[in-house]
Amino acid sequence: MADHELFELGDFALQHGDVLPGARLAYRTYGQLSGDKSNAIVFPTWFAGTHEANEWLIGEGKALDTERYFVIVPNLFGNGLSSSPSNTAPPHDRARFPHTTMYDNVRAQHRLVTERFGIGRLAMAVGTSMGAGQAYQWAVSHPDMVERLAPIAGSSHTSPHNQVFLEGIRAALTADASFNGGDYAEPPRTGLRAFARVYAGWGLSQAFYWQREYEQLGFATLEDFLIGFWESNFADWDANDLLAMIWTWQHADVGQTPGFGGDTRAALASITAKALLMPSKKDLYFPPEDEEWSAGYIPDADLRVIPGVWGHLAAGGGDPQAAAFIGAALRQLLDHTPHE
The missing domain is CATH 3.40.50.1820 (Alpha/Beta hydrolase fold, catalytic domain)
Incomplete structure (x- = not known):
């Protein structure tokens, strides 16, 4: 249900x-x-x-x-x-x-x-x-x-700086050749992974990473965190849905x-x-x-x-x-x- x-x-x-x-x-x-x-x-x-x-x-x-x-x-x-x-x-x-x-x-x-x-x-x-x-x-x-x-x-x-961030994650997602202008037959997984990794540098602070706070979340290495937290978070999202929300955000x-x-x-x-x-x-x-x-x-x-x-x-x-x-x-x- x-x-x-x-x-x-x-x-x-x-x-x-x-x-x-x-x-x-x-x-x-x-x-x-x-x-x-x-x-x-x-x-x-x-x-x-x-x-x-x-x-x-x-x-x-x-x-x-x-x-x-x-x-x-x-x-x-x-x-x-x-x-x-x-x-x-x-x-x-x-x-x-x-x-x-x-x-x-x-x-x-x-x-x-x-x-x-x-x-x-x-x-x-x-x-x-x-x-x-x-x-x-x-x-x-x-x-x-x-x-x-x-x-x-x-x-x-x-803000203009916020829009620059959004342009970065948009570019990472749409650069995947399989994105095909939004008419993809299969999810553009390379683009989604790139999107997640770019986002990882913005969603949490420099101090979070410097202090290795991700270890407190159960991730042994930085790479484990990028895969297990960030990539997994966006892996099942539809790319066009993400882009639609980005447009709304950019024009807020x-x-x-x-x-x-x-x-x-x-x-x-x-x-x-x-x-x-x-x-x-x-x-x-x-x-x-x-x-x-x-x-x-x-x-x-x-x-x-x-x-x-x-x-x-x-x-x-x-x-x-x-x-x-x-x-x-x-x-x-x-x-x-x-x-x-």
Whole structure:
């Protein structure tokens, strides 16, 4: 049995003018919606992750306590569960899948939240990495709905340096001759392995490798770690799905929300939620400096830097120190009563 549900969006008009026929949003919920529908949290997924990757923060006694909150985890377009190149019928399959933005994702999620559940206000929008970008988009697109905002190891817009990183992993994947412009008969495995090895140098910090933290994860050598952790993580992903998510990531910018004309500062200034921004200390592509910039334009924002050497992956729950820090910060934010 599937461990998620599907919300049918019909023929879904996208921000850049295309239409995604028969669009579907995959999601999973945790906990029970209260009678007054005031306890809902939306927690979108990150790059190359499904709702399962978010579950380390969800459950009885965890930061997103299912005894108190109703947590909705919508899956990103392109992640293989929601509409994606790998599960969309021709002529919109594979490399012909239309480009989707953060704004498109949140517009679909808003329909889920309001039409399926009748929710008019969210206790919090939270997310990590690309999920953080969607949380930001929620707070800009629907300031009347979002009481609290918690972007973790992410950003309100994709910086030029971040785009360079993304171009590197895109190039590694598509350079495989068997990729064939996206019309591959078999997975481009050489490209997927190259993609994973390039990603390995960005997802974790220099200090992580210097201190041989991978040995604490059970890998005897660096090569074992590259194969057993990084290559295995991406081996089963569809290449076109990865590229679709990369496009969404590269073009993320809350300033592109209709009404702001590309002005990211104005979009951030429109956020009314109580915001807690949590960059990771040694994140190589969402560095704390970027979030300091965003915090400067949000009217009610605090910034707390996640400690440790895990870099971007500090937001994934694997590092106990970072996990405890994130959990404590989210509990404190949820205990905060926003301004009326």
